[in-house]
Amino acid sequence: MLLAPTVSAAADDAGRHGVFTLEGFPFWAVYVIAFCIVMARAQATYWLGRGVARGMGGTRVAHLLASPRAVQVVDRIHRWGPPAVTVSFLTVGVQTIVNLAAGYLRMPFPRYLVALFVGCLLWAAIWTTVGTAVVYGAILLFLLHPAALAAAAVLAAGAVAWLLHRRRHRSRRAEPAPHAAGVATEQH
Template sequence: MHLINQIDLAIREFIAWAATLNPWLCVLAAMVLLVLETSLFIGVLIPGEATLLLTVAVLGAGWAPALFAAAVVGNLIGSSGGYWLGRLVGPGLRNTWAGRKIGDRRWRTAEQVVQESGGRALITMRFVAVVHAVVPAVVGTLRMPYRRFLGLVAIAAMLWAGVQTAVAVAFGEAARAVGYGWTMVALTIAAALAAGLFVIRGVRRQASRRSAPEPVDSCAGRNAF
């Protein structure tokens, strides 16, 4: 418990320091982190939910509209980068050094989802950690028209940003109202994310037992679009 209190104190001190900065600088920093969170190679490391939670904690609920806009723009830029990388490099992107670092399992998951759901995967997978950063590159390798890609990603970005901004505001207000430390809030979110990933993995295991995943056929992928 002493360690948790120390971590909580460190988070509070960071929030107090960040609150002395120009608010628009905080919004810009959040947008940059969200660009990285949706990019292909860095997106597997940066949690976008934590970025919004901390920024709302620093700026307050009054800045939620600006953070929503920053989250949408950040999502569009990051996802577009993955799309164009996939489109320009092609399927060989998976076999590059950086592509291998992402992991074959993540590539297979993203490819299978795109094969089964087509462009809708850009919307549904935005809420799935890690895989959401890989799906735009897979779609790019299948050469979905960019205009259609951008429209679908915009829908996904607005849905994700709306939900996550609302959650960040709700958690922030609740923490202030009942006096919970930010560490406990962060641990609660981490536990919820872990539970969600556990459920998703369980569903995937059951699905894989019914039918083994098949490699994506490029023609089939294009037809899905």
């Protein structure tokens, strides 16, 4: 079988270098690189937010910050400040808007930097351990059973779609209908 040497070579490589390495780089080097990448990316997003606040009013970024979802995040930043920046690094898909909002709201840079530093430490730890293990697991699953990897990807996408649908449905039920809101105010 053609895949047998590839699978055994992948297993030998993982055994020789360890799961939390990339092509023989030690864990600490991968961690430091991941930390530097996320630190640079998050700061660039923060400074982009500061630029938007300075007067780039008609751009796509300014329109993004005017969206209802972004307004909610901005309110949370006002309320929670730097801890929101740190916690955003434990989520998927929220950290960019939080860093952008922190810049847009002109969060003082020293406070932001402390929160960012802790968040980047956490992010690098998560992605250089769990993230690397998931990537290696997906590669090994692809080499052994490509159909199983495709099925797992479809199931994961379906679960995400279902969760998003449920969330939207719940938020629609929570909002009062325009007619019902008008009737309620007329009765008072």
